[in-house]
Structure formats: structure tokens, C-alpha cells
Amino acid sequence: MTALPEHLRRATRARTEEAGKRARAALAELAKAGKSISFTAVARRAGVSTDFLYRSPELRTRIERHRAKAGPTPTRSAGSSDGRSTSAAVRALSARLTRQQQEHRAAVESLRKALQVAQGENLELRRRLARYEA
Template structure:
């Protein structure tokens, strides 16, 4: 894999730094306003994804510290936020998996009923055959 040209690498770094600055500012605004601090709230305020916040060790630790200072344990915050702190990709894949599981469950149920009917027909045919062989 070829490395990125220098100008693209610099642009990427600048964009990442800008997003980090927006997230820090959003965190400060939320704390100053006394609003609940969560990954979702900071992401919405800063216009970044929650994945970005989770992947940034500095931002992640700051948000967790503020959340703990507010008296909200990380597990309680996750319970309140529900799946909103989960990335959109994970939620989409989970929904897709749930739909596939439901479709497969319905198909297995249908196949079991069909198999039961086939077993019944097979048993009936064996009994009829046994009657004819006995004659």
C-alpha cells in the first residue's frame, strides 16, 4: 500500500485536529451549562461521531471524567443512553442480524412442519404397504 501524499496527510491531520477542537469546545459548553455529559451529547454538540470520541483516548477520558464528576457512573450513563452511543454501523448490522434471525426462525418452523407432514405421509404409506403385503 502506498503512503498518502504529504498534502493529503496534512489535510487529514488538520481535519482531525479541527474535529478534536470542536469536541473539546462542546464538552466545555455542556459542562458550563450544567447539562448532562455523555458521548452522544458531546458528539451532537460538536458535529462528530461517537466513534470518533471513543477512538480518541484524550477525549474519551475527559468525557468519562466529566460524566463521573456529575455523579453518573459509566454503566448508568450507558443504560440511560441505550444504543445511542453505539455506532450507526453496529446498530445497522444488529438490526440486519435480528431480521435475518427472524426470517431463519420462520423458515425453520415452516420446514419442521413440512417434515412432520412428510413423516406422517411416510408412516401412512408404510402402514398401507404392510396391509397389502400381509394379504
């Protein structure tokens, strides 16, 4: 792997520093407004990824400290009437997973029955063989 040229390293560093400034400003805005502070809320407000926040030790510590001060955050129920609580992608993947689970259960049941039949045939053949050997 080749090293990045110096001008690309400077640009990356500047972009990272700018994202950090935006995240710190977003955190301060949320705290000042008394709004719920979470990695997702800060990321949305700052226009950065949650991964960026988690990988930045300083920002991660600040967000966790603010969350600890605020206490437990209220959770939404799974059947919330708010359509935004569960994205369409999550619902589609959940439906797909449910279908696959049903298919796998049916396949396992079919294999279980086939195994029972095979074991019965095996037992019958062993009994016949025992009669011939005796």
C-alpha cells in the same frame, strides 16, 4: 495501498486536530452549563461524529470521566411522548423487522406441518415394507 502525499497527511492531521479542539471546547461548555454529558451530546455540539470521539482515547476518557462524575443518566421510556426519542428510520426498521418475523414464523409453521406429514408418510411406508419383508 499507496501512501498519502505529505500535503494530504498534513491536511488530515490539521482537520483531526481542529475536530479535537471543537470536541474539547464542546465538552467544557456542556460541563460548565451543567448539562448532561454523553458522546452524542458532545458530538452534536462539536460537529463531529460519535465514532471520532470513541476512537480518540483522550476524548473518550474525558467524556467517560465526566459521565461517571454526573452519575447515572435518566433514561426515556420507549413509549415517550417526545417524537424525537425514536427516529422515523428506527420506527420503519422496527416495523419491517416485525413483519419479517411474522412471515418467518408463518413459514416455519408451514414447514413444521409439512415435516409432520412427511414423517407420517415415512412411518406408513416403513410399516408396509416391514409387512412385505416378514
